[in-house]
Amino acid sequence: MSAPTIIERFKTGLWYENPGLVQLLGLCPLLAVTSTFINGLGLGIATLSVLIVSNGLVSATRRWIRSEIRIPIYVLIIASLVTCTELIFKAWFPALDRSLGIFIPLIVTNCAIVARAEIFASRNPIGSSIVDGIVMGTGFALLLMAIGAFRELVAMGWLLAVLPPGAFFTLALAIAAKNSIDKRREERRANTVPQRAKHLNQQDP
């Protein structure tokens, strides 16, 4: 199998294997902070940067890490990076830090990050792992922003959207929309060319 191009990698992270929409990882922050666009943006950027660096570090140290101790090491790396991110937010974005509150330290528990370390970064070279962090993190961040923007807009007419149940409805709508788009494309492809499920087996893990 030839290595996927950068564009294909982006398509994978943003669409076909989007951490939030498809893998359904990291739902706790996704549902909790997306009451406004700016909160989604803030947490998205924080998660993205942690994911890029943690993927890089896990990949860089993968030679020396035996499989029995890999989980404590991931936890150690991710927890340190999140602490640094929290300090940086407190120092340079104090208002955003106050509105995100405890959800910045809680990035530690975002399973999307440890999942990418385990599934991808521990088995792939450093450059490729960083790209993985970028595409997956961007996919997650864009979803946070989209949901945040949607809820903020809808809340002007329908207050429920910013309340916790609104988060579940919005995410459900987003997943339904994605699945219906995928299905329509699939049908169109079936009608034109002899079909081959091009993206289904594309990403390795």
Add this chain to the structure above:
Amino acid sequence: MRSGITLAAIAAVCTALVAFTYQLTDERIAANDRAWLEQSLQPALSGLFFDSGVSESVLTIPAPHELPGSEDAIIYRVYSGVSPVAALFVVSARDGYAGAIKMLVGIDINGEITGVHVLAHRETPGLGDRIESSKTDWGKQFDGRSLGDPGTSGWKIKRDGGDFDQLSGASVTPRAVVKAVRETLEYFDANAVTIFAAATDADNEVTE
């Protein structure tokens, strides 16, 4: 054995990384906290007349002291001309659900509360965090209260037989805040004269 060494080495690197970031951000964070505090001072005074620069009259009470919290307590004194108007206490309630709840308690010269404002906390989002003045008006119920209103037995949340609203789903947090406010009032009641008579931190630095 080798695993242990690897783990220790990576732990050391990670600790160094955090320590370095802490060094880098420490000053800015302290400055931000100060700015946030000063920004919160005005609303905690709820329209009292005063003409002194609030942050110029700082008094630090070194720990241990009888105010809530284990850190040094900070008191901002507010004057109109030379007569004292109010004092603002920065204290921490320590028996919250998750760590200290840092808050600002304003008390005027008659012992009435001018405002309670939560500065920092780690309470559960959606439950305990409703004590924040940006989220609900829960903190407003303290305005105008004093040690006599309600009396000693009333300085509790309703669930414990007192006068103050709790928050549904979170009684630990309000209970801690009410207790800390009461303790601050008691301290003010016992020490008001000393507080206003004491020299400011700035004066102390000059004389020392």
